[in-house]
Amino acid sequence: FQTTAKHMLRSAHVALKAYSSPIALAACGRRRFSVLASPRKLNEIVKLELLQNESSGKILHIWMEYHEKKQNCTAGILSSAEYDVISFRGKRSPMFIHPVKRDQGHFIVVGQFRGQTAFVTHLDDYNKNPQAADPQLTISIHDDLVKSKDIALVRADFDPARLKKEEVTTLIKDVFHIYCDTAQYKQVETLNSRPASFDWQAFIQSRLAASA
Numbered sequence: 001f002q003t004t005a006k007h008m009l010r011s012a013h014v015a016l017k018a019y020s021s022p023i024a025l026a027a028c029g030r031r032r033f034s035v036l037a038s039p040r041k042l043n044e045i046v047k048l049e050l051l052q053n054e055s056s057g058k059i060l061h062i063w064m065e066y067h068e069k070k071q072n073c074t075a076g077i078l079s080s081a082e083y084d085v086i087s088f089r090g091k092r093s094p095m096f097i098h099p100v101k102r103d104q105g106h107f108i109v110v111g112q113f114r115g116q117t118a119f120v121t122h123l124d125d126y127n128k129n130p131q132a133a134d135p136q137l138t139i140s141i142h143d144d145l146v147k148s149k150d151i152a153l154v155r156a157d158f159d160p161a162r163l164k165k166e167e168v169t170t171l172i173k174d175v176f177h178i179y180c181d182t183a184q185y186k187q188v189e190t191l192n193s194r195p196a197s198f199d200w201q202a203f204i205q206s207r208l209a210a211s212a
Contacts, residue, residue: 039117039157042142056149063153074169076154078176083143083152086179087116093185093192097123098175099204100167106208109137109171116141118175122162136162139172174207 042048046066051059060077067075078086090113099106111120120137137158146152158168178184191198 039140078152080150
């Protein structure tokens with residue numbers, strides 16, 4: 001990085017407070033990456049009425065198979081319990097950061113939940129100009145089947161010129177784990193409510209070690 005990660009994190013948090021409604025990642029992204037900034041509803045992706053007739057296991061198979069060979073999106077699934085926790089904590093502590101490993105190093109992304117969608121971009125891009133930082137990744141949590149099937153379908157649309165599919169898959173898994181795990185979530189809570197007390201270096205190193 002051109003500047004220290006600590007300075008970048010502080011700048012990102014200040015920018016987030018200044019542009020809190022809605023986050024600039026979504027606002028500016030609509031101009032150039034409409035799919036990333038305005039993700040589709042579930043009934044625009046699949047025939048929802050047909051899924052309603054299938055078991056949760058069959059729905060999982062259909063959903064994952066549908067996204068398996070796509071180069072600009074990936075998929076996942078949450079239990080209703082996981083969905084409830086992530087939905088609640090995502091509203092309470094919407095901002096998160098996370099390292100993404102690549103080759104022998106890593107870079108850091110910053111994201112924010114807005115409702116059932118998280119918009120993610122490179123922390124360096126966001127630090128330079130929050131209003132011009134295009135989303136590189138949009139994580140959408142579809143709750144259409146939570147009541148009837150006890151599952152929520154997850155779809156992540158990303159810019160393949162900036163992110164690799166395996167990187168996105170790992171990132172989503174890690175971010176959801178952090179929000180679901182109470183001990184890990186306390187660090188995200190600190191980032192959002194007491195950013196001056198957030199130990200960015202320890203957090204990044206712990207996440208890199210966890211994925212080693």
